[in-house]
Amino acid sequence: MANLGAVNEKLLRVNLTTGNAIVEDIPQEIYTKYFGGRGAGTRYLFDEVPTDTDPLSENNKLIFFNGPMAGTMAPGSNKIAVTFKSPATNGIASSLCGGHFGPELKFAGYDALIIEGKSEKPVYLWIQNDEVQIKDASSYWGKNIPETGEGIKKELGGDENIHVACIGPAGENLNVIACITAERHREFGRPGAGAVMGSKNLKAIAIKGTQDVKPAKAGKMANYVKELYKEFANNPKANARRNYGTVEMVDGINKLGFWSTRNFSQGQFEGADKLTGPMMRQEIVVEDTSCYACPIACGKVSCVESEKYGTVHIEGPEFETLGLLGPNCGIGDWEYILKAAEVCDYYGMDTISAGATVSMAMECYEKGIITKEDTGGIELKFGNGEALIAVLEKMAKREGIGDILAQGLKVAAEKFGAPELAMHSKGVSPATYDPRGSKGMAVTYATSPKGAHHMISPTMGAEIAGDRFAETGKAAMIKDTQIQMALVDSLGYCSSMRFVMQVDHQLELFKLSTGLEMTKEDFYTVGERVLNLERQYNVNCGMTRKDDSLPKRFLKEAMEDGPSKGQTINLDLMLDEFYAEMGWDKDGKPTEEKLASLGL
């Protein structure tokens, strides 16, 4: 067999029921047909986790898969995917995490790590190259994210360069918005990987690796990368990210009137001027930070000194965190937004879903659907930062109203008797872009296999440059974006690399890393194959067109004010066009011909 250069062709499979850890070869076909990351994870889940599996049972798996360039010089090739059956959607989900955790797994000698079964007692996994141990974690159960990461590193001797991914109390408590958090601040955020890990009684995974990564053409690759560094340094979008992180988008999205405000009832926030990128940099940012092999450093470390909460110190906030915990809850003070993000980060909850869930409860409270009796005395109105923080803590601990909210915003809204106030698709809330102001995002949210996730096809940029309100003529662009994102996620790139590294660059880096030859057409076929395999898994789970839905608010309630005023969405029209473009039938199922053409 050919040597695939940077790729290790090995996966570590750990069964928590039996306590066995084995190393398996990964067939070369996985790399040529799925690359790795989201694509390879999808293939393994499809083959190993039956569609009738209860996501929180021991039959579910957590399939961590690096991209083929993990650990190499390819800029931003640090994203590792975890693929699992989601407790929030009951379908397939891949969640991606940046930072250094994925590369560390690679340096330990593995492209992938599969966790299966369920431990009787809380445990954590300790991987040092080929030495793998399952260790007692009873003393960490109940501990928050920083306590767990620091405690484990201390127990293992105090090496700060050990990379730990863990769950917090939210994951232990099977909260469907629980994330897995790596290195304290980097998350496998959505939708519910932390709950799956909690259901397995696995508290953490700690890794230290010292092995080589050997790109097929290391010297040529280094020269190629050196040219890319120059392009990054001169790229305006990369520079905006460098200075302001993803928050650079606030001004544009708010001015166009589609920034999630008060549970998506409005598209502009009156206090947005104080929340722009430059304001964030001036008021709260204290450090710039980067993931492995990334020359942009869009990561921001922020801090506020609060009279109520003391020193609040977080990484971020990201634009989506800011949008959902801030304006979508009617809040515009950094103090509360940072504290809310810190609560989510400490307990291990996804900030987007957390903000969307609380904003739904806030609207229910304002409309009298729930009362102070239900909230345990909390005045849960839009704009009440203290209330937001109090409710988030209850969600993490599953106390009082928090126990209902922890089941996800769809279930919670149904229990409150107001299902129409839950902004979601497949049980998962959208990010901070109101699709009424950029209608391709309606198709993105509705057809995303893992619930309303913006990164399945972020079409905002292309739409703003054209007619963002058009409902026809966009299917080809949306399909192309979905394919490109499937490629980025399967290759293990950060999506921010796309500003500089287009498909041609990605293909070249793939070839230099692995030594494999591939045409641009083959490359696109991989992306399309991944999309269709995900789709088919969900079809096998019983999902059809009716699940590609959006809340009534987006479809029927016209945006009240601002530059997106009067807009609603004709989703049926857009879905018909999109399904046809994808080669799916009227019910959203991939046709036999389409699957056959992709070798599925």
Next chain:
Amino acid sequence: MSRKVLTVEKSKCIGCRICEQWCSLTHHGVINPAKARVKVTRIEESGVDVPVICTQCSKAACIAACPEGALSKNSKTGAIKVDKEKCTACRKCVTACPNAAISVHPEDEYVLICDLCNGKPKCVENCPEKALQYLPIETSERIYRSKVVRDTAKGGKRCG
């Protein structure tokens, strides 16, 4: 001409570890942080990234600590030379180094110390933030002083 030394301005480091990649590639032809002679450690609590480098001390503690006579200085660059044959990986130099810049090769039995890439350090060349620089020793402190002066004028950094 005076000799040059490697300098680090930790407040500029973003923790991308591109320096580690170029270092291990240049010396070993592979990417492996464990084989890099420059190492970045992130303190997760504060989010601060700290690159650890050899600073080419003139009275090198590593040379003094070596019982085998395996370490010496390159007379031109001032970099430490490791005699792989003599080195026993006893690690006395590792603990003698005030910077903690020395590590043991993960597969072979000898220590890894920065050799300044024969006067053209690749880590410096590729650092996207210019956190690492290669400067004449007599002016090597000026960037650090400028930063302290700037911070003092601003009244120091927020949140400690």
